[in-house]
Amino acid sequence: MSQSIRLRVARYRPDKDTEPGWQEYDVPLREEWTVLDGLNHVKNEVDTTLSFRWSCRMGICGSCGMNVGGEPRLTCATFLSDYAPGPVDVAPLSNFPVVRDLVVDITDFMEKLPRVKPWLIRDEEQPVDEGEYLQSPEELDAYKQFSMCINCMLCYAACPVYGLEPEFIGPAAIALAERYDLDSRDHGTRQRLDVLIEQEGVYGCTFVGECTRVCPKHVDPAAAIQRYKLKAAQESVKMFLLPRALRR
Amino acid sequence: MSTEDLRYHPRVPVLWWTRKPSYFVFVMRELSSLFIAWLVLYLLLFVRAVGRGDAAYADFLAWATSPWLVVLNAVAFAFLVLHTITWFSLTPQAMVIDLGGRRVPPAVIIGAQYAALAVVSVLVYWLVTR
Amino acid sequence: MKLRVEPFLWLAFSGGGVMAAVILPVLAFLFGLAFPLGWLDPPDHEHLAAVVGHPITFLVLFGANVLMLIHAAHRFRYTLYDGLQVKHRFLVGAVCYGGALLGAFLALHMLGSAT
Numbered sequence: 414m415s416q417s418i419r420l421r422v423a424r425y426r427p428d429k430d431t432e433p434g435w436q437e438y439d440v441p442l443r444e445e446w447t448v449l450d451g452l453n454h455v456k457n458e459v460d461t462t463l464s465f466r467w468s469c470r471m472g473i474c475g476s477c478g479m480n481v482g483g484e485p486r487l488t489c490a491t492f493l494s495d496y497a498p499g500p501v502d503v504a505p506l507s508n509f510p511v512v513r514d515l516v517v518d519i520t521d522f523m524e525k526l527p528r529v530k531p532w533l534i535r536d537e538e539q540p541v542d543e544g545e546y547l548q549s550p551e552e553l554d555a556y557k558q559f560s561m562c563i564n565c566m567l568c569y570a571a572c573p574v575y576g577l578e579p580e581f582i583g584p585a586a587i588a589l590a591e592r593y594d595l596d597s598r599d600h601g602t603r604q605r606l607d608v609l610i611e612q613e614g615v616y617g618c619t620f621v622g623e624c625t626r627v628c629p630k631h632v633d634p635a636a637a638i639q640r641y642k643l644k645a646a647q648e649s650v651k652m653f654l655l656p657r658a659l660r661r
Numbered sequence: 662m663s664t665e666d667l668r669y670h671p672r673v674p675v676l677w678w679t680r681k682p683s684y685f686v687f688v689m690r691e692l693s694s695l696f697i698a699w700l701v702l703y704l705l706l707f708v709r710a711v712g713r714g715d716a717a718y719a720d721f722l723a724w725a726t727s728p729w730l731v732v733l734n735a736v737a738f739a740f741l742v743l744h745t746i747t748w749f750s751l752t753p754q755a756m757v758i759d760l761g762g763r764r765v766p767p768a769v770i771i772g773a774q775y776a777a778l779a780v781v782s783v784l785v786y787w788l789v790t791r
Numbered sequence: 792m793k794l795r796v797e798p799f800l801w802l803a804f805s806g807g808g809v810m811a812a813v814i815l816p817v818l819a820f821l822f823g824l825a826f827p828l829g830w831l832d833p834p835d836h837e838h839l840a841a842v843v844g845h846p847i848t849f850l851v852l853f854g855a856n857v858l859m860l861i862h863a864a865h866r867f868r869y870t871l872y873d874g875l876q877v878k879h880r881f882l883v884g885a886v887c888y889g890g891a892l893l894g895a896f897l898a899l900h901m902l903g904s905a906t
Binding site for chain 2: 808809811812813814815816817818819820821822823824826827828831832833834836838839840842843844852856859860862863864865866867869870874875876890894897898901902904905906
């Protein structure tokens with residue numbers, strides 16, 4: 414028999430368990446196998462009751478995020494061989510309610526995303542027959558990195574502030590707000606600041622920096638949040654010092 | 662729809678920051694605040710002693726050699742170094758500086774801060790010991 | 792846009808953080824360690840009194856100290872709130888910023904007495 418590696422998988426069956434427990438499975442250790450391949454092997458060959466989310470298997474859809482060896486990772490982009498000889502702990506993402514086994518409830522995140530108005534806001538819409546809004550390569554570069562987010566929520570799982578203060582709007586949502594703020598076609602900065610200037614907006618963040626460290630797409634939410642703090646502070650000072658007529 | 666919540670709600674343990682080295686360094690960085698407050702108080706006491714005259718100044722210097730105070734100041738200084746290093750290294754993330762349409766690279770921002778630290782240190786040293 | 796106190800506190804926190812990173816190390820090293828331990832000869836009293844008695848020294852030290860105290864208060868507030876999960880938001884804020892305010896009065900008094 415070829416080499417194998419042991420997976421220690423967190424199980425939670427809502428109809429039976431009051432809290433999660435561990436279950437162990439041995440899966441083949443192949444050089445090209447990811448943690449997700451291991452889980453699929455278990456699901457297909459060993460234990461059909463194991464529940465987990467996945468879709469694209471290529472680091473694009475953002476649905477297979479789990480805690481692997483205590484770190485939030487995309488399981489489709491994490492190789493079993495990196496954990497040899499094992500065992501490999503696989504648990505659901507931290508800071509979210511667990512629905513079953515490795516599946517977490519992402520309702521809170523889905524509810525928070527639209528709060529930062531992640532779409533182009535225009536002072537005045539240009540009529541369709543005037544054509545599209547043009548953008549130079551430099552203007553695209555200004556926000557491109559922040560647009561790479563795949564909503565995998567690894568940053569929420571890594572953020573202790575979100576775990577302790579669930580009202581915190583969180584890294585990915587704020588990075589997305591920054592992505593639209595930096596877009597030359599957008600005029601919505603003030604509207605987003607109104608949402609993010611609150612305690613549960615950017616000021617709840619204490620710059621732990623873990624969101625940036627775990628991001629599989631190198632989005633750097635921590636930078637987005639600090640820049641928002643600076644932006645909100647500059648606007649606040651202006652508002653405090655300048656008479657109403659001179660603002661903007 | 663069922664009204665019973667069957668989801669498992671994880672709780673964050675009080676010692677969550679001991680679980681990962683990066684969390685631990687973060688909490689130590691935050692704790693530097695206490696030692697910064699102490700150093701401010703210590704310097705204020707120093708200035709007051711200087712203001713009270715030659716004898717008070719000599720007394721203060723003698724008091725400052727007591728072992729517990731030296732240990733406290735050494736620990737405070739270590740935390741201050743942690744603050745300085747982490748503060749400098751996080752600045753490029755928090756600030757985007759554009760010069761002549763070009764973004765200043767992070768290494769340059771970090772280097773400039775250490776240069777400022779060196780200049781201020783030399784200036785203060787010169788002013789105090791001249 | 793709404794006016795909130797948090798952005799102003801954060802600005803003071805950041806200013807204090809810069810002061811603590813740039814000015815405090817040399818002061819802490821000289822006065823906390825080098826002079827008491829005799830690594831360097833302590834300056835004579837007359838010279839030091841002249842330096843701390845100068846109005847510019849007063850302004851610089853007072854400004855830097857107040858900012859550093861706000862910095863410490865702001866950071867420690869979050870350390871209590873998140874790190875130790877002391878969830879009494881108002882009480883924690885009152886103790887931390889109250890302490891900084893007290894420290895500012897103390898600084899005014901002590902620095903003023905040396906001028």
